[in-house]
Amino acid sequence: MDDISDSAARTARDLRVVFSRLRRRIREVAREEDNRVLSPSQESALTLVGKHGAATASALAAAEGVRPQSMATTLAALDQHGLIRRAPDPDDGRRQLVTLTEAGRARVEGNRQVREEWLARAFQDRYSEEERQTVLEALTLLERLSQP
Numbered sequence: 840m841d842d843i844s845d846s847a848a849r850t851a852r853d854l855r856v857v858f859s860r861l862r863r864r865i866r867e868v869a870r871e872e873d874n875r876v877l878s879p880s881q882e883s884a885l886t887l888v889g890k891h892g893a894a895t896a897s898a899l900a901a902a903e904g905v906r907p908q909s910m911a912t913t914l915a916a917l918d919q920h921g922l923i924r925r926a927p928d929p930d931d932g933r934r935q936l937v938t939l940t941e942a943g944r945a946r947v948e949g950n951r952q953v954r955e956e957w958l959a960r961a962f963q964d965r966y967s968e969e970e971r972q973t974v975l976e977a978l979t980l981l982e983r984l985s986q987p
Contacts (some may be wrong), residue, residue: 854981870913877920880905882950884913885922885939889947891978893936922946926938 878886880903887902889896894902900910903936914937917923922943928934939947962971 865954869953870973877916878913880909880913881916884910885917885943886947886950888923888937888939889944893938895934895935895936899937917943 847985866879868880869882883903884899887899891902896910896914897907899914900907903910905913914925916922918925921940921943924940925935925937928936962974966974
């Protein structure tokens, strides 16, 4: 890291810390709104199924970077809560496809809406218009980090 400036190193460190805290806070907000407490891994898997639609347990495990056995446990819990359903894969009857139930879809959408509303309200209440514009400009710059 000899060729990395102090400001670049500090920015990277501080940004990672702030994003971690913000991510944790946003998750807390969604959990406060739902009486069925799910673990972070269950929330993540549920959200993943919501984003990508029908998927096999092994595909979900690969996407989450976990062992298939761990994903099986996570999916069993989601199934017990009535948030997912499993059906035979039409291309391979030995596998099952996981999809959201209506309750699962409502939870994913409700969580998304609660998170967005909380964040919008926080920006409205805690920042001036000028500060919100500064954040928007910073986000434009940060977007470059997400590009290959």
